[in-house]
Structure formats: C-alpha cells, structure tokens
Amino acid sequence: MSEFENKKICLLDFKTGNTGSVSNLLEKLNIKYCVSNKNHEIESSSHLILPGVGSFEKAINNLKNEIDIDLIEKQVFDHKKPILGICVGMQIMAENGNEFGNHKGLGWIEGKVDIIDSKRLSLPHVGWNTVEIKKKNKVFNNFDKNYDFYFANRYCMYLKNKIDILATSNYGSDFPSIINKNNIYGFQFHPEKSQRAGKMLLKNFFDLN
Amino acid sequence: MLKKRIIPTLLYNNNILVKGKNFKSDRSVGSVIESIKIYNHREVDELVFFDLVASRSQSQPDYGLILELSKECFVPFAVGGGINKLETIEKLLKNGADKVVINSEGVINPKFLQSSSKEFGSQCIVLSLDYSKKKNYGLIVNSGTKKTNKNIFDFLNSIKDINYGELIVCSVDKDGCLNGYDFETLKKLRKLINVPLICSGGCSGYKDMLTAFNECKVDAVAAGSIFHFSHMTPRQAKIYLKSKGINVRI
Numbered sequence: 431m432s433e434f435e436n437k438k439i440c441l442l443d444f445k446t447g448n449t450g451s452v453s454n455l456l457e458k459l460n461i462k463y464c465v466s467n468k469n470h471e472i473e474s475s476s477h478l479i480l481p482g483v484g485s486f487e488k489a490i491n492n493l494k495n496e497i498d499i500d501l502i503e504k505q506v507f508d509h510k511k512p513i514l515g516i517c518v519g520m521q522i523m524a525e526n527g528n529e530f531g532n533h534k535g536l537g538w539i540e541g542k543v544d545i546i547d548s549k550r551l552s553l554p555h556v557g558w559n560t561v562e563i564k565k566k567n568k569v570f571n572n573f574d575k576n577y578d579f580y581f582a583n584r585y586c587m588y589l590k591n592k593i594d595i596l597a598t599s600n601y602g603s604d605f606p607s608i609i610n611k612n613n614i615y616g617f618q619f620h621p622e623k624s625q626r627a628g629k630m631l632l633k634n635f636f637d638l639n
Numbered sequence: 640m641l642k643k644r645i646i647p648t649l650l651y652n653n654n655i656l657v658k659g660k661n662f663k664s665d666r667s668v669g670s671v672i673e674s675i676k677i678y679n680h681r682e683v684d685e686l687v688f689f690d691l692v693a694s695r696s697q698s699q700p701d702y703g704l705i706l707e708l709s710k711e712c713f714v715p716f717a718v719g720g721g722i723n724k725l726e727t728i729e730k731l732l733k734n735g736a737d738k739v740v741i742n743s744e745g746v747i748n749p750k751f752l753q754s755s756s757k758e759f760g761s762q763c764i765v766l767s768l769d770y771s772k773k774k775n776y777g778l779i780v781n782s783g784t785k786k787t788n789k790n791i792f793d794f795l796n797s798i799k800d801i802n803y804g805e806l807i808v809c810s811v812d813k814d815g816c817l818n819g820y821d822f823e824t825l826k827k828l829r830k831l832i833n834v835p836l837i838c839s840g841g842c843s844g845y846k847d848m849l850t851a852f853n854e855c856k857v858d859a860v861a862a863g864s865i866f867h868f869s870h871m872t873p874r875q876a877k878i879y880l881k882s883k884g885i886n887v888r889i
Binding site: 445446448454483488530552554560583584601625628 | 684713715732758834859
C-alpha cells in the first residue's frame with residue numbers, strides 16, 4: 431500500500447504540457463495521480479500540478495479554454511490545496527508575460543515574465559544548472575546540498591516580492607528557479623527530467639499538506 | 640552555472656538501434672529499450688533518439704514506441720525523424736518526448752520552425768542540420784538521402800529571425816568515421832548563431848569533446864559510435880573533461 435493513500439495529484443491537462451513525462455515520474459514514485467481537465471477530478475484531488483512546455487500565450491489561452499479557472503482558484507485560495515507550476519506552468523501564475531507580445535497571466539504571484547538577462551550568453555537557457563536554495567522550506571526536506579536541475583527556458587519570472595523566492599539560478603544574471611507563496615509553488619526547471627534530485631523535490635511537494 | 644552536456648545519440652531503424660558511417664550502411668548496435676535503461680541508470684545529461692525510417696520516408700513516428708521508451712527515461716528525451724506537422728509534435732510531447740528534433744522540414748520550410756516555436760515554445764524545438772563540407776557545405780535532408788541546393792551558412796543567415804531552441808549540426812563526411820568533429824566549421828557556426836550549439840559526427844574520444852568545448856565553444860557534444868562501439872562512456876568522458884576544467888555535471 432502506498433504511503434500516500436488518501437492523497438492524489440491532478441495533473442492538469444490543458445493540451446500544452448508534457449503530461450507524459452510528468453506522469454512517468456509520478457508512476458515511478460508510486461504516487462496516485464490522474465491527468466485530467468474535469469471538474470470532479472480536480473475537486474477530488476489533494477494536490478494540483480500545472481505542467482508546462484509551450485509559450486506563455488498558448489499556455490494561458492489553452493488553460494482558459496480547457497479548464498474551469500474559477501474552480502481552480504477555489505481549490506487554491508479557499509481549500510488551500512498545494513499547487514505546483516512547472517516551467518511555463520509556473521510562469522502563467524504571474525500577472526503578465528512578454529513572450530510573443532504582452533499577455534495577462536493568472537495573477538497569483540506578483541511579478542512578470544520576461545526574457546532572461548543572459549548578458550549575451552546564448553538563449554534559450556538549456557541544460558543542467560545549479561539551484562541555489564535561498565530560503566528554508568519543506569520542499570527541501572532531505573536536501574544536503576544545492577543540486578543541479580534540468581532547465582529549458584528563454585523566459586523567467588521577475589517577482590515584485592523577493593520573499594516569494596525560494597531558490598535562484600544563474601545564467602548571466604540570477605533569476606528565480608523556485609518560487610513559493612503560501613500553498614502555491616513554481617519550479618522553473620523540469621523536476622520530471624532531473625533524475626534523483628527531481629524525484630526528491632516532487633516527493634516533498636506531495637508530502638505537503 | 641550551466642553545465643556543458645554530453646549527449647548520446649540513438650539511431651533507430653526498424654526495431655533495432657543502428658550506427659551508420661557517413662549516413663550509410665547502418666550497423667546494428669542492439670536493443671533500444673536496454674540502451675535507454677542503461678543510459679538512464681548512468682545519469683547521462685540527455686538523450687537524442689532519431690527514427691531513421693520515419694525520417695527517410697517522412698512518415699509518422701511510432702508514438703507507442705516513444706511512450707514505451709520515455710517511461711524508462713528520466714532525463715531529457717529529444718525525439719526526431721519525420722516531424723513535419725504541428726500535430727506530430729503535439730503527439731510526441733504527449734507520449735513523453737521533451738523536445739523534438741526537426742531536420743528536413745525545417746530546411747525545406749523554415750516557417751515550420753517558427754510556427755512550432757510559437758505553438759510549443761522554442762525551448763523544445765531543436766533544429767538539426769546535416770551538411771557535407773565536401774559538397775560545398777550543402778545541406779542534406781531525409782537522413783542523408785536527399786541533397787539540397789542550400790548551403791549551411793547561407794541557410795542559417797536566412798533564418799536569423801526565426802525562433803528555435805537549439806541547433807545540432809552533423810558533418811555527414813565525418814559521421815561514424817571516428818576521426819574528430821569538424822572543428823573548423825563549428826568555429827564558424829558558433830560565430831553565426833546565438834542559440835545553444837550541439838556538435839555531432841566524428842567524435843573519436845574525450846579529447847575531441849574537449850576541443851569542441853574549448854575551441855569551438857559548443858554547449859553540448861553528441862556522440863554515437865564511441866559509446867556503441869568502444870568501452871568509452873559518458874561518465875568517463877565527464878570525469879576526463881572535469882579534470883581539464885570543463886564544467887560538467889557529475
């Protein structure tokens with residue numbers, strides 16, 4: 431029997447995410463999950479994940495078309511369910527984004543998404559980079575050092591409140607790689623592709639209440 | 640700091656993994672699922688999987704196979720071969736691919752790169768260019784079977800305003816020959832483009848990787864033959880490179 435028997439992750443399916451990769455990892459971790467855009471699945475889950483590859487505009491438009499945003503906000507703000515945005519799934523939680531024009535985001539986190547100030551280093555930022563922990567949090571349980579994670583991003587989130595930054599990474603300049611505000615989490619990298627460190631982090635997210 | 644990557648490439652031809660020489664005479668190198676399991680276990684940085692049949696015939700990739708492989712792959716998994724529609728990319732990503740490698744269609748119709756980037760984000764669109772230095776740097780498509788009248792430098796200049804995530808270049812003259820990457824061309828290409836550059840074709844050992852990183856300033860090196868036909872491994876490569884001052888993930 432799984433140690434998480436009453437818990438379930440709903441991997442929100444809005445036709446933009448790489449739901450395949452994330453579900454492979456959840457399966458390997460023996461975490462109960464579903465991939466869905468259905469209200470009853472979202473309501474019956476204890477944790478939510480907004481996966482992400484894709485552009486900001488496409489992601490926010492698809493999310494609005496495929497998923498009941500009011501219902502999600504009720505889960506996040508009233509029921510306080512932990513929610514994790516991965517890559518562009520995190521970025522659309524910002525107030526707005528500047529990829530292929532300016533677009534409004536969900537506005538859950540005060541900040542905007544813009545191109546990484548890479549100081550002429552080639553973009554996008556692709557590969558394994560160190561995630562430097564800046565603030566204590568339960569998602570870092572069992573972390574004994576700063577691990578490398580896999581990134582693939584041209585844009586990053588610039589936050590108004592530095593207190594929402596849990597970790598940063600450097601590519602020409604520092605940018606937030608893990609953000610957190612109450613029960614809302616965002617990873618700019620791909621935990622599902624970051625081997626052991628990614629597994630640890632996802633497992634810790636699932637351990638949040 | 641961002642690490643330099645070592646990427647094993649897996650070429651797939653009708654149920655078996657193969658490794659060609661100058662893009663001809665595919666030699667079998669065993670089962671694909673076993674190779675992926677081993678590479679995953681050894682914590683490689685990334686894997687590139689290329690379906691030669693789909694590329695040569697421009698047919699649909701085998702989605703069931705991709706899903707199966709991705710279940711064993713917890714590192715970034717780039718998939719190429721026969722990608723010429725947005726729908727194909729959507730299906731690949733849904734079946735566990737993290738990035739797609741676009742070759743022929745990107746050369747013939749560069750607008751496809753732009754629409755793919757807009758739809759899925761440029762970070763998951765890898766442009767792959769195969770060229771022959773002997774043939775005046777001409778680009779070759781459909782996995783080395785079809786020549787074009789485009790030259791790699793002119794082509795890259797012509798798509799400067801088009802978004803894509805990474806560029807993987809392969810010298811057809813060098814491929815599988817184990818006599819070094821085409822360093823001279825790589826240096827020229829590095830000056831021309833500002834997306835991550837991955838070199839492929841001809842790697843004979845760890846020293847070639849070092850030269851590619853130090854002198855050609857590539858972001859990643861790809862290799863097939865040395866990992867399939869010798870005792871060399873990605874991990875040993877990284878130990879060597881680290882000892883020479885290259886920032887790799889160990």
